Amino acid sequence: MFSVELTKKKAIIDGLQYFDLNRSCRCGQAFRWNEHGEGFLGVAGDKAAILAQSGSRLEINPSSAADIDFWINYLDLNSDYTQMLCELNKDERLNVCLTCSSGIRIFKQEPFETLISFIISANNNVKRISGSIAKLAALCGEKLRFGDIDYHAFPEPEAIAGLSIAELEACGLGYRAPYILDTAKRIAEGYDLNALKHISLEAARKELTEFKGVGPKVADCVLLFSLGHTDAFPVDVWMGRAITELFFNGVKPQKTEVESVIKSLGQYSGIAQQYIFHYARLMRLGKK
């Protein structure tokens, strides 16, 4: 599948297929990856890494040498996308998306971090979302060092739960501040997000939308990006446009018609969603 070569502190992965670091880091699934030299510097939880790709070769430079397996799992490199892509490519309407978006992998993120991040994402844009998360981490995330790089871990639920509304608003969270506070308190009190991995998509959705600031779209992002539900299908403004163009010849469909299309995409519809989303933004569908 792929080989791993370990040096003192780095790992060289070779023989990768269907992996595009640049697209995966920029596609809007995670908000703590930034360009760094030839690659990307990212933070997940309390871990950081510098990643650089050249063809089928990926260099992983982790903040701790013990985290190589963590990053291989985070990047979902152990999954074989061959069969899934083959499955999705049977739908001709997806061909153009899969071509333009090839190599995007769904990162396996931590549920609480993902939940907070996507509550922030509501009616917001990627640049501002990233900025707010960075400010939140700087405010109450553990301060850590990676070589000569200072960074902050994503805050623990208890840390966010201890903030005031004013402190949260200072992170640029606007009207979402009380949602973030309430959610952090619930998790700090012991709500187990990981349990949602093992129940049905519908039941998990219902649970998540009980959190303030979490509607169907945010719930599906959390389910897809952190809870292993590959058939969760977030529909935002871009997806609405893309579905209208790709599946309904530009005529806005009914809600039930959209649901029918999603169902037809099968158990990997969420992965397809990511490819379609990237395609829609790339093509600026619905804009000049």
Add this chain to the structure above:
DNA sequence: ACCCAGGGTGACG
């Protein structure tokens, strides 16, 4: 000044 951004809430019918 207006519109938009990986939408959700609450009120109203």
Add this chain to the structure above:
DNA sequence: CGTCACCATGGG
């Protein structure tokens, strides 16, 4: 059940 004004904030 569906619709819709409103919600903070910053960039285009």
